[in-house]
Amino acid sequence: MHKALSSLGVDLSPGERGGDWRFTLGSWSEERLLVLVNSHRAGLTRRSYEPERLLHSTLPLLARGKLAVLTDARPELLPSGAPAEAVFRLAEPTDLAPAPDLPAALRALALAEPRSVPLPVWAELVAAVTGETVAAGELTEVARVHADAVLVGSLGVSFVDEAVAEVLRHQFDSAELTRVNRHMVTWLLRTSADFRHPEGWAKAGAVGLYAATGLAMHAVQAGTYEELLRDGGVVAHLPQASVMDSARSHSFIIPGNSPASDALHLWNWGVVPRSQGEWASWLHLMAWSRDDLALASSVASSGVALPWRVRWARWRLPGGFHARFLEAGRFIRLAEVRRQGRSAVAGLQKRVAGGSTDPYVTIRDVETGELVAGPWEQGEIPQEHGTELTLPTATATAPSASSGAQGSQSPERPTRLAELFGASSPPRDNSAFLLPCAPLLVGDVLVFGGDLGLLAIQAANGVDPxxxxxxxxxxxxxxxxxxxxxxxxxxxxxxxxxxxxLIALFGEEDIFEAEPEELPDELTHQGTRDLFTDFGLPDMDEGGMALLPYGDGEVELFDEVDWPDDVESVADRGPFFQIGTWMGGEIVVDGPTGHILRVPTGPDEEELAGLPAARSLESFLTMVPLWVTGLRTRALLPPGSPERGQITHWVLGALADVDAAGGEQPAWSYVLHNE
Incomplete structure (x- = not known):
């Protein structure tokens, strides 16, 4: 891609790379033609997903304005909607079929995944196919005799014409392919100690490079890919691109909570580490952030030198979907303070509700990230905390004019919240950094913050913080x-x-139980009555939904609501008792069944029909935090983020898991699809 854009004259220098090259291509005044060959062989491996991605995703982005793109492709890779006038069908070549007397060694060579195959790997492929051990000298002789078919290079042996390998691969049945790939996975893992390297396997020679780029794709075909992903000691050596490519080749649906989903989410956020060590550090952070400490530990002990490691993480990691990831909140600025003599981090944060932004301040322990004071929303530091906090001692860098000694000043006790951030730097470009708050170095800990939350890392020995x-x-x-x-x-x-x-999202102080005497006698469903009195309702107004545990100026909790005559009736017969509002309609509970429904405002709301929103109050109050978590998570995402669309599907899938029928109520999806 870099080569294609550079040849087209797009400026990809470091200062310009962040721009959208699509606008550059679309603004040309003259017609141009870009010709790509062998697009069906894109990618580092023969099983790669890259050819499909190139044709279905990347090339349509390139072909814009007056730029036309011409490439070759296999018929099965053509996009389903490709116009007939844009496809030129060529006759299949007739002279590429391999001669029937090609030796078994060359047939085995075709089953390699990377196209350059070191001799030890080739020997193992032969053993997997034939069951026979072959010496490196014998393979060298095979390559010499068949110099018209294979080339010998610095990284190993490859086919002169890749089409020969493609035809040979089709001569193996699926059982043989599975067996050979299982053999190769086992052998590569067993011998991986031989190419262990602090910069990753790829830096340990030709066999290490083959393993780094090919092991995952062998595992896909061996049926052991998911098992491979659970071994952080192995995945830490695999490049991010190889993990993504193999994941997509393994399945169209890529589950979360794995290094594969981590790789994809980070890529889609623009986090593309430049070295294997940095990539391993990110794997460690992502696993740690979702409390997968076993995976994080195996990454740390993989033998890859991590330039930094996470100390603690209280953030919404890319791809995260859980209320716990939102607990820390959104950060605007960071500052170092002392609390009771210990280093701490003051965070200027923001709470967004109802279109307004309310600032507040929290204090967290720098060693653990634990909240130790706050939140404070007023201008002054509460008096009971005034003696706990001091600003870092500022030590003079020049001798005192009177004594010539090194000068210093006593710790200053701030009284107003603004004083905590007097020396803090303004945030960085939000589009250029995942966590744009100016980083804070406290001792050997680097703290980063932003809308996604807060985390701390520690540099490895010899790495400049x-x-x-x-x-x-x-x-x-x-x-x-x-x-x-x-x-x-x-x-x-x-x-x-x-x-x-709901407690994690709204706090216990904003969840109100109903008194038994408040419950209507006609609310006869016992489970519903118990949940109202034992747990209650949150005081919330979010995404067009308001729950009213103590009513409001117009509505009392448990007001009886009649089903409108001009709206299609529902199976539930009532009586219905109001507990909130939802996009103008009442949220009601059906007295006999405990079903939760949204009452349409009129007959013109076909898209928000009166389907039950949940089969019970328990289901409804389980679905609400999933829905709110989705709304709040989406609010953190930058415009154009692919996760904005994914969030909708994650939320609706989670709602259906709780209540299949209730999850189909269109009101749940309306805000997600239309805001």
């Missing part, structure tokens, strides 16, 4: 843009969704 301050979380839009969707990440130890998740 100031370099990490400038590079950590920098976003570089990949030239080929988004790769593929993946499922959401959740804490691995998270309990099943329940109504108690």
């Amino acid at each position: 100031s370099v990490l301050s400038d590079t950590f979380g920098s976003r570089r839009q990949p030239l080929s843009w988004e790769y593929s969707d993946a499922g959401p990440s959740t804490p691995v130890d998270a309990a099943p969704s329940s109504h108690s998740d």
Whole structure:
């Protein structure tokens, strides 16, 4: 992609790369033609998903304005909607079929995934196909005799004409392919200690490079890919691109909570590490962030030298979908303070509600990220905390004029919140960094913050923290843009969704129980009555939904509501008791059944028909935090983020898991689809 755009004259220098090259191509006044050959062989492996991605995603982005793109492709890779006048069908070549007397060694060579195959790998392929051991000298002789078919290079042996390998591969049945690939996965893993390297397998020679780029694709065909992903000691050596490519080749649906989904989510956010060590550090952070400590530990002990490691993480990681990931909130600025003599981080944060932004301040322990004071929303630091906080001691850098000694000043005790951030730097470009708050170095800990939350990392020995301050979380839009969707990440130890998740989103102080005497006698469903009195309703107004645990100026909790005569009736017969509003209509509970419904405002609301929103109050109060989590998560995403569309599907899928019928109520999806 870089070569194609450069040849077209697009400026891809570091200062210009962040721009949208699509506008550059679309603004040309003269016609141009870009010719790409062998597009069906894109990618580092023969099984690669890259040819399909190139034809279905990347080339349509290139062909814009007066630029036309011409490429060759296999018929099965053509996009289904390709216009007939844009496709030119050529006769199949007739002289590429391999001669029937090609030796078994060349047939085995065709089953390699990377196209350059070191002799030890070739020997193992032969053993997998034939069951016979072959010496390197014998393979060298085969290559010499068949010099018209194969080339010997610095990285190994490859076919002169890749079409020969493609035909040979089709001569194996599926059982043989599975067996050979299982053999190769086992052998590569067994011998991986031989090419272990602090910069990743790819730096350990030709066999290491083959393993780094080919192991995952062998595992896809061996049926062991998911098992491979659970081994952080292996995945840490695989390039991000190889993990993504193999994941998409394995399945169209890529589940969350794995290194594969991590790779895709980071790529789609523009986090494309420049080295294998940095990529391993990101794998470690992503696993740690969702509490997958076993995977994080295996990445850390992989033998790859991590330039930094996470100390703690309280953020919504890319791809995250859970209320726990939102608990820390959104950060605007960071500052170092002392609390009771210990280093701490003051965070200027913002709470967005009802279209307005309310600032507040929190204090967190720098070693753990634990909240130790706040939130404070007024201008002054509360008096009871005034003696706890001091600003870092400022030590003079020049001798005192009177004594010549090193001068210093006593710790200053701030009284107003604004004083905490007097020396803090303004945020960086939000589009250039994942966490745009100016980084804060406290001792050996680097703290980063932004809308996604807060986290801390520690540089490895010999790594300059100031370099990490400038590079950590920098976003570089990949030239080929988004790769593929993946499922959401959740804490691995998270309990099943329940109504108690409302506490994490709204706090216990904003959830109000109903008194038994408040319940209408006609509300006869016992489970519903118990939940109202034992747990209650949150005081919320979000996404067009308001729950009213103590009513409002116009509505009392449990007001009886008549079903409108001009609206299609529902199976439930009532009486119906109001507990809130939803896009203008009442949210009601059916007294005999406990079903939760939204009452349409009129007959013109066909798209918001009166289907039950949930089969029970328990289901409804379990669905609400999933829905609110989706809304709040989407609010954190930058415009144009592919996750904005994915969030809708994650939320609706989660709602259906709780209540299949209730999840079909269009009101749940209306805001997600239309805002």
